[in-house]
Amino acid sequence: MSAQHQYQMSETEEALALGTGPLPAGPYYRDDYFALECEAIFKRTWLNIGHGCELPEPGSFIVRQFDFANASILITRDNDGNLGAFHNVCTHRGTQLTQEACGKRASFTCPYHGWTFNSNGDLRGAPDLERFYVEKKELGLNRVSVAVCAGLIFVNLDPSPRQSLREYLGVLGEQLETQPVASATTYSEYVYEIDGNWKITYDNFQENYHLRFIHARSGGGGAVGPENQFGYPEKYGFHGEHRTQKIWTNPAPQLSATQKLAFGKLVPALMQRGMMNAAHARDYYALFPNFFLIGTPTQHFTHYVMPISARKSRGVIRIYWVGDDMNASERFGREFSMAMARDVHAEDRAVIEAGQRGLNSGALKHIHLQSQEVLLRHLMHHVDAKVKAYQAELAAGGAQQ
Amino acid sequence: MNATERLLPADFAALAPFVEFWAADTAAARAHCRDISDEAGRAAFYNAAVDLVPQALAWLDARPLNGWDESEQRLMKLVLSFAHVALAVELHREEEPQHARNRPYMRITRAPADCER
Numbered sequence: 001m002s003a004q005h006q007y008q009m010s011e012t013e014e015a016l017a018l019g020t021g022p023l024p025a026g027p028y029y030r031d032d033y034f035a036l037e038c039e040a041i042f043k044r045t046w047l048n049i050g051h052g053c054e055l056p057e058p059g060s061f062i063v064r065q066f067d068f069a070n071a072s073i074l075i076t077r078d079n080d081g082n083l084g085a086f087h088n089v090c091t092h093r094g095t096q097l098t099q100e101a102c103g104k105r106a107s108f109t110c111p112y113h114g115w116t117f118n119s120n121g122d123l124r125g126a127p128d129l130e131r132f133y134v135e136k137k138e139l140g141l142n143r144v145s146v147a148v149c150a151g152l153i154f155v156n157l158d159p160s161p162r163q164s165l166r167e168y169l170g171v172l173g174e175q176l177e178t179q180p181v182a183s184a185t186t187y188s189e190y191v192y193e194i195d196g197n198w199k200i201t202y203d204n205f206q207e208n209y210h211l212r213f214i215h216a217r218s219g220g221g222g223a224v225g226p227e228n229q230f231g232y233p234e235k236y237g238f239h240g241e242h243r244t245q246k247i248w249t250n251p252a253p254q255l256s257a258t259q260k261l262a263f264g265k266l267v268p269a270l271m272q273r274g275m276m277n278a279a280h281a282r283d284y285y286a287l288f289p290n291f292f293l294i295g296t297p298t299q300h301f302t303h304y305v306m307p308i309s310a311r312k313s314r315g316v317i318r319i320y321w322v323g324d325d326m327n328a329s330e331r332f333g334r335e336f337s338m339a340m341a342r343d344v345h346a347e348d349r350a351v352i353e354a355g356q357r358g359l360n361s362g363a364l365k366h367i368h369l370q371s372q373e374v375l376l377r378h379l380m381h382h383v384d385a386k387v388k389a390y391q392a393e394l395a396a397g398g399a400q401q
Numbered sequence: 402m403n404a405t406e407r408l409l410p411a412d413f414a415a416l417a418p419f420v421e422f423w424a425a426d427t428a429a430a431r432a433h434c435r436d437i438s439d440e441a442g443r444a445a446f447y448n449a450a451v452d453l454v455p456q457a458l459a460w461l462d463a464r465p466l467n468g469w470d471e472s473e474q475r476l477m478k479l480v481l482s483f484a485h486v487a488l489a490v491e492l493h494r495e496e497e498p499q500h501a502r503n504r505p506y507m508r509i510t511r512a513p514a515d516c517e518r
Contacts, residue, residue, distance in 0.1 A: 186513050186516060187511065187513075188428070188509075188511060188512045188513065189509070189510045189511040189512075190507045190508060190509045190510060191507075191508050191510055192506050192507050192508065193506070194506075217492045217493055217494075217496065218488075218492060218493070218500075256487070256491035256492055257451070257487075257491060258451075258454075258483075258484070258487035258488075258491055259491075261454070261455065262484060265458065317507075321513060324513065325466060325513050325514065327461070327462045327466065328457075328458050328461030328462050328466070328477055328480070329458045329461075329462050331466075331477070331481070331513065331514050332454075332458055332480055332481060332484060334512070334513050334514070335428060335431075335481045335484045335485075335512060335514055336484035336487075336488075338428065338509070338512060339428075339432065339484055339485050339488055340488060342432070342504065342507045342509070343488055343492070343493075343500070343504070345507055346500070346503040346504045346506065346507045347500070347503060349503060349506055349507065350503045
């Protein structure tokens with residue numbers, strides 16, 4: 001491997017503070033640590049759950065499950081075009097308003113007693129409402145926070161978040177706005193459940209050390225090469241709780257005939273749409289806690305890992321596209337791009353589960369990370385800092401219940 | 402016009418034997434076809450289609466997406482299934498049966514081709 005691909009430890013204060021010692025293994029499988037993560041992180045952090053193209057017009061809605069909080073969240077676009085996010089819970093006696101995953105409707109009527117809510121969350125009316133001992137205006141749906149960056153919808157279960165989404169993303173927010181996802185109109189999607197802790201699952205996608213072993217065939221020869229046999233990134237970046245990589249690509253990849261054909265069919269349409277000259281096309285964004293986006297125009301994917309329990313998670317992978325299929329060639333290229341990415345991720349899922357099974361035994365007390373796994377260390381550093389801060393809040397009696 | 406020519410545009414009649422198994426409606430169904438196929442079936446489809454796919458795309462590109470007749474729609478579905486089977490034949494080769502065990506856990510829920518049928 002040439003010297004230019006040797007990772008040089010960042011001299012930022014944040015990176016130097018990460019240290020080099022082994023990490024405790026317990027936080028990757030213990031129920032008590034997971035319970036703290038849910039309170040300290042997932043119930044009060046901006047989480048990507050979708051894209052604005054899913055709610056194209058007033059009345060559009062989607063529903064997302066947040067298993068870690070036993071919550072079902074309804075995201076709507078109201079008559080003014082604004083997004084709203086609410087607990088999918090009737091404010092009468094708690095019945096879930098809708099069982100649908102998505103759709104379009106001007107109002108939501110509870111099946112239990114007929115309470116009806118507008119898409120902006122206000123209670124429109126309820127049968128025999130005058131017999132209640134509460135004002136109608138106080139009975140709107142319970143809000144959570146929602147905001148958009150680069151077309152991506154983020155929800156924060158805290159109705160009064162400590163930071164706006166833009167404050168939270170910092171400079172990365174501006175970069176994301178330059179990505180194709182900002183103007184995406186459709187997407188390919190595949191989802192998975194995994195017997196894996198959310199960090200174990202997420203960490204797999206933060207290091208390239210495994211590529212040559214797990215993706216020897218599916219990777220297609222683009223991610224590793226003679227001068228960079230592990231496919232290590234050209235650069236790492238630390239941005240508060242978030243982190244980035246500048247991915248390395250093999251200048252002479254050994255592509256199969258159909259890989260050449262399919263990506264060759266995608267490129268003309270991408271060029272016609274002005275999508276091939278993205279400034280951050282080789283940037284790989286890891287937004288705290290559980291979201292990835294890669295800038296590559298031909299496989300412009302996002303991936304989030306939503307925790308279900310200490311040892312179970314759900315992943316959602318999307319490849320975003322700008323515009324409907326222009327022609328058969330673009331349709332073919334898009335189908336191939338998704339199928340190839342899915343092949344790679346199917347291999348990841350299998351090996352992640354094997355790793356989780358090993359950790360669950362308690363055989364390892366610590367996990368050793370090499371310098372090229374520094375992003376894993378960065379994630380764990382910030383997770384643990386959040387958990388400790390939350391514990392301090394509890395000790396001070398100031399934690400929100 | 403015989404039955405084979407009606408199944409697909411005439412220039413692609415050689416692919417007619419593969420329509421019943423491979424011309425599936427959705428991306429998930431096409432991935433499933435690959436999952437349940439055997440090596441001989443994949444090889445037969447791949448070998449028959451590999452030289453015709455560029456021509457098929459050129460044929461379909463010459464016509465608007467929403468103007469395809471049924472034979473052209475079937476041809477598109479076959480070409481999309483080729484995208485899946487080519488990964489098996491060209492990349493995974495003899496390891497395809499092992500790889501197929503992991504793929505169904507990655508459940509395809511949406512593809513542009515499904516949305517615009």
